[in-house]
Amino acid sequence: MMGGTVVSLAPVVCVGPVKYRGEKLVQTDIDNVKAAAAAVGVANEHVFLPATAPSGVGINKYYKSDDEYFHALAAEMSKEYRAIVDAGILVQLDDPFLPDIFYEVGLDDAQRKRRAQIYVEAINTALKGIPLEYVRLHTCYGINEGPRIYEAALKDIIEYVLQINAGSYSFEAANPRHEHEYHLFEHVKVPEGKVLVPGVVTHASNIVEHPELVAERIIRFARLVGRENVIAGADCGFSSQALYNTEVHPTVIWEKFKAMREGANIAIRQLWG
Numbered sequence: 001m002m003g004g005t006v007v008s009l010a011p012v013v014c015v016g017p018v019k020y021r022g023e024k025l026v027q028t029d030i031d032n033v034k035a036a037a038a039a040v041g042v043a044n045e046h047v048f049l050p051a052t053a054p055s056g057v058g059i060n061k062y063y064k065s066d067d068e069y070f071h072a073l074a075a076e077m078s079k080e081y082r083a084i085v086d087a088g089i090l091v092q093l094d095d096p097f098l099p100d101i102f103y104e105v106g107l108d109d110a111q112r113k114r115r116a117q118i119y120v121e122a123i124n125t126a127l128k129g130i131p132l133e134y135v136r137l138h139t140c141y142g143i144n145e146g147p148r149i150y151e152a153a154l155k156d157i158i159e160y161v162l163q164i165n166a167g168s169y170s171f172e173a174a175n176p177r178h179e180h181e182y183h184l185f186e187h188v189k190v191p192e193g194k195v196l197v198p199g200v201v202t203h204a205s206n207i208v209e210h211p212e213l214v215a216e217r218i219i220r221f222a223r224l225v226g227r228e229n230v231i232a233g234a235d236c237g238f239s240s241q242a243l244y245n246t247e248v249h250p251t252v253i254w255e256k257f258k259a260m261r262e263g264a265n266i267a268i269r270q271l272w273g
Contacts, residue, residue, distance in 0.1 A: 012058030014069065020076035023083065026051075030087045044088045048136055050237070051080050053095035054122040066115070070122035078126040085134045092136040092170070093123060096236075098160060099141055102152035116160045127165050136197065137161060138170040140236040145204050145247050154181040158188055166194075172235040173198035174209065174217060182217075185224040196221055199235030200263060201256040206248050208255045214263020219270060227271040232264045 029049060037047045054073035063069035084091040101107065101115045127135055139161060141151045154171065161169055172178050182198070190196060200217040201209050214232070221230045238246045238253050246253070 014058050014060050014062050016062055018057075018069075018072045018076050020079045022080055026080050026083050030084060030089070034087065034089065045090075048090035048092045049084050050092045050094050050138070051084060052077070053093045053097065053119070054126060055095055055097040055119045066118055067121075070118055071125055074122040074126035078128070081126060081130060081135075085130050090134050090136055091130070092138050093127075093164075093166070094138050095119065095123070096140045096142060098139050099152040099157050102156040103150050116157070120160050120163045124163075124165050130165075132165060132167040132193075135166040136168045136170055137164045137166040138197075138236070140172050140199075141175070143203055143236055143238065143240050143244075143247070145206075148175065148177045148204070151175075151177055154178060155184055158184060162188075162191060162194070168195035168197050168231065170197035170233050171199065172202070173221075174200050174202040174235050175204055176202075179217070182220045182224065185221065190225050190229065195229050195231055196225055197231045197233040200232045201260050202235045203238045203248060204235065206252050208252060209259050209263070211259050211262035211266055214259055215266035215270065218264060218267040222267070222271055232260055232267070234260070 033047055033049050034044065037044065054070050054077050057073050057077070060066065060069040063072060081091045081093070098116060098119050101112050101119075104112070107115065123137075139157065141148065161171070173182060185196075198217065198221050200214045218230060218232050234256070238248050248256075
């Protein structure tokens with residue numbers, strides 16, 4: 001995965017008070033995504049813009065505790081989240097760092113649970129006052145085509161995911177290490193009014209999913225949580241940054257999205273007649 005970057009990677013370390021300064025840059029992103037949506041006739045309420053969760057900003061070397069550090073990040077990152085929502089589009093908080101806790105070496109069970117709770121508290125602090133319907137929470141396990149045998153199970157993180165004040169929750173469900181986890185929702189109740197966005201095509205393979213398989217994946221969730229409470233999604237974005245060369249070729253990416261659209265159409269016909 002590291003070989004895909006154009007520029008070298010370096011750790012981000014906090015050595016002083018956190019202050020947000022991305023106003024102009026996020027406005028550029030907002031303008032670009034709204035222009036792209038307008039060009040294809042998509043209404044703003046169907047557009048989302050990803051933003052990093054507080055847990056993904058960097059390593060603390062300044063604040064006295066993780067609690068203090070993540071709440072300081074939350075207070076500043078909320079400015080970005082609000083700018084996106086104020087533009088009339090959804091903010092998607094990307095938090096692949098939450099699952100990382102549950103296979104991090106050196107943490108015991110109590111430490112994992114406390115760290116996860118800190119992440120949840122920080123996100124909810126940052127989202128205070130933002131309507132739930134304008135917030136998506138996305139979590140995943142990275143973007144590389146690896147064997148993935150050390151990924152956290154959805155059952156380990158679901159209680160924390162559902163505590164986050166979002167209207168919808170995006171997670172990997174097409175990854176072969178996680179496709180079986182739809183069974184979790186046979187006994188985990190999704191809060192009223194919340195929507196699941198399971199991945200029905202994966203970013204970790206160059207194989208293009210058949211539309212019939214995509215439809216099956218959608219229908220599995222719809223039968224468990226209700227057809228109105230499911231949106232078809234991708235497991236993750238195919239690139240984590242502008243300067244990353246994807247491991248899945250762009251022509252294959254578009255074929256996957258076409259298969260997702262066709263599979264969704266099949267599922268709609270079966271679920272609504």
